[in-house]
Amino acid sequence: MRTLLLVLPALLLAACSGPASEQTSSTTSPNPTEPLDTTRAPSISAQADTLKVVRHRHDFSSPGHPDLFMLALRGTDLTTGEATFTITAADGTTIFREVLQAADLEASLVYSMTGPTASKAEREAFIRKRMDEFFADKQFGKPAAAATEAAPADTDQAAWEDLRKRPDAVYFRYLVGKEEQRRIAWSSLRKQVVRLPSTGG
Template sequence: MRKTLFPCWAFLFLLACNGPSTETKTEAVRTNEPVGKTSTTNQSIKHVVQRSHAFSSSDAQDFFRLELRGDSITTSTVLFTITSSQGQLLHRQTFSAADLEASLVYEMTTPTATLPQREAYILRRMNEFVQPDRFVTPAITQSQNPDTSFVSLKDWQRLQAQPNTIGFKYTLGKEDGHLLVYDPTQKKAVRVGSFGG
């Protein structure tokens, strides 16, 4: 059975590596490692995309990593982490592959998508998740109204007063936009806003 799966994985590996940036490391390999500490079953797919970009400091590159694990691409879980250049975990978030697939509906030309189309779309979203145009400086402009849905007004104002903060924007689901910024007081990335639907 392993021999019959190899051509499929080789194809997915080549498809995933077809990215424009040399900062991306993409792997599609079979593994029997369990997912995180809470997993009770072995997972068989691992797809990793890692990029580096200035975030917690303009002087150093932090590491943005997405790791997909599960029994199939479409039912997998994605672990998204941001780690500083010194190795400190700044952000950790888990979401389903369906959160990456949901926006496929905007690109569909037929009523339904095939399984290979869905899988390719999820892998493409992972490869395109961290792009230079997703980073904004300052993270919070002086003209933005406070959004206290995610942080206190005091934290919002403190972060807004720092003109060199770098924000990272990404979308989950169809239109759930997230804006993260590094908070030096808490020594981690915090969500300070949302955009989209």
């Protein structure tokens, strides 16, 4: 009986320590190795670095069916980001895409600066304002090609002549850099966006 009393605590101690230590080691092991998960979404998504997006709907490629104009600035900093300008037709087709740099949006700040330099906060505010005004209604107009306007040498002549016959054809004008006013329009003849003569720059 005395021997049994001495052995019993030892057995209980062994029974309690075995499974408990295994359980502890299996749940608290630091940084357990995980299997590769190829279906998991990447840690950086297309939206993760998006700094600002502006959208505007306006008649352009198909009267009565406004296209979606969008400018999305991505990167780690407003002043060094990359802006993607796209136009998407009503049916979901992307009909135009152009990549601009933050510097293209910021350059005209020099005309409104009150001193020799601008602070980073002022630069960021200017870029935001430029983006907010990028698709202002005043940037759209018609006709895309005036009937009396001569066709520039570096323009698709057939597309230009077709646009001249379409007084309702809409153009979109946007500033790049300090002074370059780019113009684009939808060519029903070519079934694509065409560049019109730029002004300035």
